Amino acid sequence: MRRIVLCLFLMLGIAAPARAAPSCGKTGAGFEAWKASYAAEARAQGIGPEGLAALAGTSYATATIKADRGMHSFKLDLDAFMEKRGAATIIAQGKKKKAQHAALFKKIEKTYGVPAGPIIAIWGMETAFGAYMGRQNTISAVATLAYDCRRPDYFREQLIAALQLIDNGTLSASSTGAMHGEVGQTQFLPRNVLLYGSSLDGPGMDLNGKADALASTANFLRGHGWQPGLGYRPGEPNFVALQGWNAASVYQQALAIMGNEIDGN
Numbered sequence: 001m002r003r004i005v006l007c008l009f010l011m012l013g014i015a016a017p018a019r020a021a022p023s024c025g026k027t028g029a030g031f032e033a034w035k036a037s038y039a040a041e042a043r044a045q046g047i048g049p050e051g052l053a054a055l056a057g058t059s060y061a062t063a064t065i066k067a068d069r070g071m072h073s074f075k076l077d078l079d080a081f082m083e084k085r086g087a088a089t090i091i092a093q094g095k096k097k098k099a100q101h102a103a104l105f106k107k108i109e110k111t112y113g114v115p116a117g118p119i120i121a122i123w124g125m126e127t128a129f130g131a132y133m134g135r136q137n138t139i140s141a142v143a144t145l146a147y148d149c150r151r152p153d154y155f156r157e158q159l160i161a162a163l164q165l166i167d168n169g170t171l172s173a174s175s176t177g178a179m180h181g182e183v184g185q186t187q188f189l190p191r192n193v194l195l196y197g198s199s200l201d202g203p204g205m206d207l208n209g210k211a212d213a214l215a216s217t218a219n220f221l222r223g224h225g226w227q228p229g230l231g232y233r234p235g236e237p238n239f240v241a242l243q244g245w246n247a248a249s250v251y252q253q254a255l256a257i258m259g260n261e262i263d264g265n
Contacts, residue, residue, distance in 0.1 A: 024149040028060035034147045038156075042163055051163030054139050054173040061144040064136060067179035068145065074248040081250040087258055090124035094262040097129060104211060107200065112218035113228030117263030118238075119186075119217050121255045122245060126187040130210060133185060134178035138162065138171060142181035142190060155181075161190035170197070170205065185213035188220075196220040220245065231265075232256055 022030035039052055047055075073084050082088075098105060098116045105116035127133050142162045145155035158181060165171040170193065177183035181190060184207025188197065193216075199205040200215040207213045224244030225237075232238035233256050242252045242259075 024152045025147055026149050031060040031147055045160050047163045048167045051166040054166045057173055058140040058143040061140045064141045064144050064179045078250050078253050082254050091258050091261045094120040094124055108215055108218050112222045114218040114221050114226050115263055117259035119214050120262050121258035122186050122217055127185050130185040135176050136179050138175040138177045138181050158190050161194050165190055184208055186217045196223055
């Protein structure tokens, strides 16, 4: 029957209907078709030639999907989570980092109202103080998650932001970072780079550099309700800002504990 219908289309000079691109997918099979279709949406949102070219050059990131499905540590209790994430080492190293970069953290606190402790805790948790920022292609990671059926709406916002960062020169098509598309020493998602990315020492922003990454982290916390001089343990006013950094309760609590230890509170 299908063959007969196709023949009728051909006899009448009518093209057979094109197969629509999938709205999302659970494997890479439909990624190329989706990507080509989504380019029209990106263009409608103002993405320019460089951003569109970067989108066209992306590949389905199987490693990103594997990482996204394997985030089991957030299901641990607090003690187990802190042990797994090396909290004791982060605290010990964090105190040394605070002393080593005292002038930098003083400048950040004066500018944004955020003390060193929570910033250093985030820095240590995310990249071991810049030692490992990831090797996954950023645009491919974000495009893969924008196509994936698990959280497409959230990551389509991130994808548009990433393409905007391509257009304005903050990122390149070859930029690399963590598995979910986070970049820099404290692992900012693309939309947060647009919203909170800051340069501490004049024009130009480099989140792979220590000063701008830490300043941007302070700016993020301020943007999520941080009030200078107030506490950030659970139940205290500034804990809400740590909740904005990561949705996992154990992660939030770990940051509060480590930050207070580093700050000597």
